[in-house]
Amino acid sequence: MDYGQIIDKVYTACLPFANEGRQADYIPMLAEVDAKQFGLCLLTLDGNVYEQGNTRTRFSLQSISKVFALAMCLSQEADRLWQRMGKEPSGNAFNSLVQLEYEHGIPRNPFINAGAIVMADVLLSTLSRPEEQFLTFVRSLSGSSTVGFNRRVAQSEQSCGYLNAAIANLLKYHGNIRGDITRVLEFYFLMCSVEMSCHELAHAFLPFANHRQPFNYGGVSLTSSQVKRINAIMQTCGFYDEAGEFSYRVGLPGKSGVGGGIAAIHPLHYAVATWSPRLNIKGNSVMGMKALELLTSETEESIF
Ligand code: GLN
Structure with a gap:
């Protein structure tokens, strides 16, 4: 070929x-x-x-980094991850929160924002140095030791991240976020900011x-x-x-x-x-x- x-x-x-x-x-x-x-x-x-x-x-x-988050979550949690999210297509926008309400805080899959925010919570509770370990992983995968977060992009998203904050609140209400919402969102935005x-x-x-x-x-x-x-x-x-x-x-x-x-x-x-x-x-x-x-x-x- x-x-x-x-x-x-x-x-x-x-x-x-x-x-x-x-x-x-x-x-x-x-x-x-x-x-x-x-x-x-x-x-x-x-x-x-x-x-x-x-x-x-x-x-x-942005959302491509959800693949790396999923890889890390599966290596930490294996099939336990599926107690906290599904693996079905959502048929909805990436930032939709409608299904979360009638599915009681269980995101349809890891690649919509709701699923990735739960993955951020999983990684924060299972890794000792989450930011550093995430970077070590993506650097190793990409073959480049200079790949990194863009903290200005993460900050820029956080400053207007009302919809993701609403998703995180709904997840927390349903008991599917264990940690502090602000910290979970901060880590989620940081993972999305990798360049x-x-x-x-x-x-x-x-x-x-x-x-x-x-x-x-x-x-x-x-x-x-x-x-x-x-x-x-x-x-x-x-x-x-x-x-x-x-x-x-x-x-x-x-x-x-x-x-x-x-x-x-x-x-x-x-x-x-x-x-x-x-x-x-x-x-x-x-x-x-x-x-x-x-x-x-x-x-x-x-x-x-
Ligand atoms: N960080 C983006 C968001 O939460 C990721 C969305 C995407 O790339 N589809 O809206």
């Missing part, structure tokens, strides 16, 4: 979509990012790198594409079955109320974030990351969705 030629072709074919969509501005600092950037980077399991565009510029991972480039992000997702190799990064170990299950949840819940559409159009497990990034994997083949800040109405990158759709069409490979 000539991935190099395909990546070049896909990149060029996406350029006409550069002005479609709107970048997130509910986190004030994200609105300051230059919206015209677009990067696409594919890493194969056998070590080849194919990239086009802004693949070495770091951007805010990586497309190249680093593809690197960080490669171990999820390679479940036959031991998963042991920065103190986090998972079984092969746990890695496959994380991929299953990415497939069914990685794009909120557009998870079905992504599955239909792309056919790979993946995860998006409102910073405009998308990471996806083709198990036993490759990890791919895209970044372009303009989002569609569901909060997923327009060019990223297009690029991955074209990638799996051109390669005629997906998990299906």
Whole structure:
């Protein structure tokens, strides 16, 4: 498979979509990012790198970091985690709180905000140095010792984070947050603020594409079955109320974030990351969705 030629072709074919969509501005600092950037980077399991565009510029991972939080939670709690959240697609927006009320504070899955806020609580209560351990893990996965939080972005989100505060209050009311809400939200926003480039992000997702190799990064170990299950949840819940559409159009497990990034994997083949800040109405990158759709069409490979 000539991935190099395909990546070049896909990149060029996406350029006409550069002005479609709107970048997130509910986190004030994200609105300051230059919206015209677009990067696409594919890493194969056998070590080849194919990239086009802004693949070495770091951007805010936002919800993509929920995959790393899930990996850490499963390594700490294993199946006990599922007593506190489900693994069903929500069919609702990432920041919706409607289901929390009639499901008595049990989030539908780990990738909506409610689920990730519960995961922040789990990590705070099970890790001795949560911030440091989270960073050690993401640095090890991405292969870069300079990957870090952007505390200004976290602060910017916290200053307007009324909806996430409402979610946290509802969770606390139902007994699904053990710690102090302010501390839980602070850690949640910090995890979302991690920045990586497309190249680093593809690197960080490669171990999820390679479940036959031991998963042991920065103190986090998972079984092969746990890695496959994380991929299953990415497939069914990685794009909120557009998870079905992504599955239909792309056919790979993946995860998006409102910073405009998308990471996806083709198990036993490759990890791919895209970044372009303009989002569609569901909060997923327009060019990223297009690029991955074209990638799996051109390669005629997906998990299906
Ligand atoms: N930090 C963001 C929020 O809580 C993450 C959302 C996302 O990337 N979909 O709203």
